[in-house]
Amino acid sequence: xxxxxxxxxxxxxxxxxxxxxxxxxxxxxxxxxxxxxxxxxxxxxxxxxxxxxxxxxxxxxxxxxxxxxxxxxxxxxxxxxxxxxxxxxxxxxxxxxxxxxxxxxxxxxxxxxxxxxxxxxxxxxxxxxxxxxxxxxxxxxxxxxxxxxxxxxxxxxxxxxxxxxxxxxxxxxxxxxxxxxxxxxxxxxxxxxxxxxxxxxxxxxxxxxxxxxxxxxxxxxxxxxxxxxxxxxxxxxxxxxxxxxxxxxxxxxxxxxxxxxxxxxxxxxxxxxxxxxxxxxxxxxxxxxxxxxxxxxxxxxxxxxxxxxxxxxxxxxxxxxxxxxxxxxxxxxxxxxxxxxxxxxxxxxxxxxxxxxxxxxxxxxxxxxxxxxxxxxxxxxxxxxxxxxxxxxxxxxxxxxxxxxxxxxxxxxxxxxxxxxxxxxxxxxxxxxxxxxxxxxxxxxxxxxxxxxxxxxxxxxxxxxxxxxxxxxxxxxxxxxxxxxxxxxxxxxxxxxxxxxxxxxxxxxxxxxxxxxxxxxxxxxxxxxxxxxxxxxxxxxxxxxxxxxxxxxxxxxxxxxxxxxxxxxxxxxxxxxxxxxxxxxxxxxxxxxxxxxxxxxxxxxxxxxxxxxxxxxxxxxxxxxxxxxx
Amino acid sequence: xxxxxxxxxxxxxxxxxxxxxxxxxxxxxxxxxxxxxxxxxxxxxxxxxxxxxxxxxxxxxxxxxxxxxxxxxxxxxxxxxxxxxxxxxxxxxxxxxxxxxxxxxxxxxxxxxxxxxxxxxxxxxxxxxxxxxxxxxxxxxxxxxxxxxxxxxxxxxxxxxxxxxxxxxxxxxxxxxxxxxxxxxxxxxxxxxxxxxxxxxxxxxxxxxxxxxxxxxxxxxxxxxxxxxxxxxxxxxxxxxxxxxxxxxxxxxxxxxxxxxxxxxxxxxxxxxxxxxxxxxxxxxxxxxxxxxxxxxxxxxxxxxxxxxxxx
Numbered sequence: 001x002x003x004x005x006x007x008x009x010x011x012x013x014x015x016x017x018x019x020x021x022x023x024x025x026x027x028x029x030x031x032x033x034x035x036x037x038x039x040x041x042x043x044x045x046x047x048x049x050x051x052x053x054x055x056x057x058x059x060x061x062x063x064x065x066x067x068x069x070x071x072x073x074x075x076x077x078x079x080x081x082x083x084x085x086x087x088x089x090x091x092x093x094x095x096x097x098x099x100x101x102x103x104x105x106x107x108x109x110x111x112x113x114x115x116x117x118x119x120x121x122x123x124x125x126x127x128x129x130x131x132x133x134x135x136x137x138x139x140x141x142x143x144x145x146x147x148x149x150x151x152x153x154x155x156x157x158x159x160x161x162x163x164x165x166x167x168x169x170x171x172x173x174x175x176x177x178x179x180x181x182x183x184x185x186x187x188x189x190x191x192x193x194x195x196x197x198x199x200x201x202x203x204x205x206x207x208x209x210x211x212x213x214x215x216x217x218x219x220x221x222x223x224x225x226x227x228x229x230x231x232x233x234x235x236x237x238x239x240x241x242x243x244x245x246x247x248x249x250x251x252x253x254x255x256x257x258x259x260x261x262x263x264x265x266x267x268x269x270x271x272x273x274x275x276x277x278x279x280x281x282x283x284x285x286x287x288x289x290x291x292x293x294x295x296x297x298x299x300x301x302x303x304x305x306x307x308x309x310x311x312x313x314x315x316x317x318x319x320x321x322x323x324x325x326x327x328x329x330x331x332x333x334x335x336x337x338x339x340x341x342x343x344x345x346x347x348x349x350x351x352x353x354x355x356x357x358x359x360x361x362x363x364x365x366x367x368x369x370x371x372x373x374x375x376x377x378x379x380x381x382x383x384x385x386x387x388x389x390x391x392x393x394x395x396x397x398x399x400x401x402x403x404x405x406x407x408x409x410x411x412x413x414x415x416x417x418x419x420x421x422x423x424x425x426x427x428x429x430x431x432x433x434x435x436x437x438x439x440x441x442x443x444x445x446x447x448x449x450x451x452x453x454x455x456x457x458x459x460x461x462x463x464x465x466x467x468x469x470x471x472x473x474x475x476x477x478x479x480x481x482x483x484x485x486x487x488x489x490x491x492x493x494x495x496x497x498x499x500x501x502x503x504x505x506x507x508x509x510x511x512x513x514x515x516x517x518x519x520x521x522x523x524x525x526x527x528x529x530x531x532x533x534x535x536x537x538x539x540x541x542x543x544x545x546x547x548x549x550x551x552x553x554x555x556x557x558x559x560x561x562x563x564x565x566x567x568x569x570x571x572x573x574x575x576x577x578x579x580x581x582x583x584x585x586x587x588x589x590x591x592x593x594x595x596x597x598x599x600x601x602x603x604x605x606x607x608x609x610x611x612x613x614x615x616x617x618x619x620x621x622x623x624x625x626x627x628x629x630x
Numbered sequence: 631x632x633x634x635x636x637x638x639x640x641x642x643x644x645x646x647x648x649x650x651x652x653x654x655x656x657x658x659x660x661x662x663x664x665x666x667x668x669x670x671x672x673x674x675x676x677x678x679x680x681x682x683x684x685x686x687x688x689x690x691x692x693x694x695x696x697x698x699x700x701x702x703x704x705x706x707x708x709x710x711x712x713x714x715x716x717x718x719x720x721x722x723x724x725x726x727x728x729x730x731x732x733x734x735x736x737x738x739x740x741x742x743x744x745x746x747x748x749x750x751x752x753x754x755x756x757x758x759x760x761x762x763x764x765x766x767x768x769x770x771x772x773x774x775x776x777x778x779x780x781x782x783x784x785x786x787x788x789x790x791x792x793x794x795x796x797x798x799x800x801x802x803x804x805x806x807x808x809x810x811x812x813x814x815x816x817x818x819x820x821x822x823x824x825x826x827x828x829x830x831x832x833x834x835x836x837x838x839x840x841x842x843x844x845x846x847x848x849x850x851x852x853x854x855x856x857x858x859x860x861x862x863x864x865x866x867x868x869x870x871x872x873x874x875x876x877x878x879x880x881x882x883x884x885x886x887x888x889x890x891x892x893x894x895x896x897x898x899x900x901x902x903x904x905x906x907x908x909x910x911x912x913x914x915x916x917x918x919x920x921x922x923x924x925x926x927x928x929x930x931x932x933x934x935x936x937x938x939x940x941x942x
Contacts, residue, residue: 118896118897118901121672121673121901122673122896122901124673125673125674125675142672142900146671146672146674296765296784296787296877299787299877501900502900504900505900512699512881519787519788521790521880530698533696533697533698534697534698534699536696537692537693537695537696537697537698537700538689538693538697539688539689539692540689609778610773610778610779613778
């Protein structure tokens with residue numbers, strides 16, 4: 001019995017060894033006949049596509065598949081369909097030249113582009129990532145550092161004339177350590193939106209405001225005063241609204257607006273500028289303490305709270321609440337026209353605004369300077385067409401370097417085609433992002449092109465057109481295109497956040513800190529120290545970060561007369577347990593502070609009473625059951 | 631001689647369980663240990679080939695020492711595990727007692743009611759408490775209706791640290807308490823009725839019954855529930871994840887070590903699997919240590935000692 005068992009075991013072992021040996025041999029052995037290299041790129045798109053197509057056809061490949069991973073707001077789907085359309089264009093060229101090769105591009109579109117980055121990264125090791133990755137340029141640094149992006153520097157050089165009209169600052173965002181890894185797909189500006197109806201209610205004439213902001217004559221102290229006025233006059237429920245949680249780029253503008261910086265070009269290190277960060281925190285602290293900015297702003301919901309408040313009517317009028325200022329982005333302009341955020345007081349139904357309504361409701365300026373002497377700013381995070389280092393991996397003979405090169409070259413040509421002025425201009429109109437090249441901007445200014453677009457007379461393949469038609473119908477109109485033309489000047493004031501693999505970490509710390517400041521858990525000074533402490537506590541981050549500047553003592557956004565400061569000092573000590581240092585005595589001028597006192601007292605009393613009630617209920621219930629059972 | 635042929639048979643029966651333990655526990659544990667000595671980040675599997683020594687552990691201890699949030703995580707873990715453990719064991723015991731003393735018909739419903747949280751999917755249960763605790767939620771509405779409160783408060787965010795700690799202990803306690811209840815209830819039922827009757831005839835009060843009969847006779851169950859709950863509380867994070875993700879509780883005061891491991895490996899801006907592996911390895915070590923310590927303190931060996939009485 002036993003010897004039989006042993007023999008069986010031995011057989012199994014032999015089979016296992018044989019199978020694994022065969023598998024490892026087949027993996028490690030190079031493909032027998034290695035193909036000759038595919039033709040090199042020449043800079044002529046049609047010629048290159050045909051040459052590579054013919055090469056692939058002669059090697060027996062008739063279909064080339066690519067996948068895309070991208071995402072964003074609902075109107076930015078050209079990040080996916082732009083590549084699909086480009087592939088179709090290349091297919092037309094191939095067919096016209098009698099080449100029997102077809103390119104097929106499919107992909108996924110995630111409403112949260114940040115989550116799509118996680119997706120790309122975690123699937124990369126398994127080879128299940130997209131061949132194209134279309135996302136914010138901030139991901140270039142970590143991805144390039146890890147060797148997951150295709151270095152396209154040489155090919156961009158070959159196609160130099162094609163890319164000549166791209167805006168240089170935006171094109172530069174595709175670079176990391178002197179090499180190019182991405183081609184700009186779109187860019188944006190982040191205006192400060194001002195509700196015209198609220199301004200009218202408070203008797204504020206907005207004429208020339210954009211100019212004043214541009215000249216640095218209207219600063220954040222003025223924003224505060226106006227917000228306060230709007231609230232006091234009962235014209236708005238909130239003075240200022242901005243975006244939530246992880247979406248920090250909007251708020252990073254404060255650092256630049258207060259003359260700070262985030263990156264040292266000379267040393268290549270990140271910068272924590274204590275002075276500018278303190279001023280940013282203090283500004284938002286004052287807004288929140290004065291009740292102009294919701295204390296839990298960072299955890300508001302986009303669809304049910306933020307946008308309804310930005311576009312809505314005041315609560316007094318039966319609306320969802322409203323605000324005077326909103327730190328937003330250019331893409332919101334069309335998002336408000338396609339998503340049902342506005343609660344119509346007549347029908348009590350939520351609906352999208354019309355383009356005319358958006359125009360009537362919103363005035364827009366640059367992000368104002370922090371203080372007199374500073375400059376107004378905006379911030380761009382261009383999206384990039386990126387090609388994965390393993391692009392083409394799901395096609396035949398990928399392990400053969402010659403084939404690999406052919407697939408990579410073809411992927412690059414798709415990106416070249418997807419950067420066409422038409423596709424770029426179309427994306428701009430649909431999603432209200434700014435074009436990345438002059439030729440696309442020229443199309444937007446061309447009334448003939450706009451007229452044709454409105455009639456859907458554009459050379460786009462039927463499949464793609466069917467997908468984007470509803471968005472074009474809603475967004476392609478003179479008002480929106482005029483808006484894009486009006487905000488393009490903001491790119492002259494734009495800043496880019498640093499291209500550094502650890503920048504996302506630093507940004508994450510900022511997001512946590514500002515949340516604590518707005519909630520009142522920390523004073524601005526405590527929060528600056530918290531940021532510094534967190535940076536120092538992380539060995540990686542502390543090695544690649546410089547800490548400069550210092551907390552400016554006694555700095556306030558709104559300079560208040562001495563008398564009011566004393567009164568507010570007493571009130572603030574009551575309001576929050578954490579507000580202990582003198583930094584808290586900031587809270588302004590306002591009539592809301594005194595009224596906050598009884599409320600705060602009521603709050604802690606209510607908590608104590610609630611706890612006592614709960615404990616009593618529990619004791620009674622427990623006693624009842626015991627007694628009954630016993 | 632009679633034992634020998636039984637060995638292959640027992641090996642056969644054991645092999646499935648051993649295989650599962652090997653594949654789903656030992657291998658991942660070894661992989662985690664391995665990863666904690668490499669620089670793996672953002673799922674860059676090639677990094678698994680390089681060795682960085684104890685660098686990740688050094689980083690981790692540096693963070694615990696200097697990063698206020700990471701030290702909050704440590705505190706939260708200690709408070710959460712001990713608080714919830716107390717709720718689960720003591721609460722479970724009291725609930726079992728109540729169920730035992732109630733009429734059978736009522737008791738069944740009572741036990742069923744307490745099992746509901748365990749049967750509810752994590753997301754649904756999380757949502758329930760999200761609606762209960764968030765500023766415009768049920769709790770504030772009730773308190774406002776009763777006139778106990780002038781304006782809504784954010785329980786999990788405004789009252790640090792006990793607001794969020796209270797909520798996570800409460801929610802996880804509700805889920806875990808039924809486990810102890812079921813075990814203790816069946817233990818009480820298994821004590822021969824004569825013993826209770828004899829005690830009652832001798833004039834024992836409910837307190838005497840609990841202290842002198844039920845507690846000593848269910849000692850083994852008590853040990854088991856304590857150790858089991860301790861170990862599962864150390865590693866649980868599903869409910870906490872939901873509560874933190876939806877902002878019911880402040881991020882760092884709702885995050886235990888287990889959730890920190892998850893967040894570090896998967897969710898943060900830079901997915902740091904190396905650091906997370908080191909943190910996970912420490913969690914396993916602490917779990918094993920605490921488990922053994924509890925067994926020793928509660929006299930597990932004595933319980934397993936030589937069988938008294940006649941086996942006959």
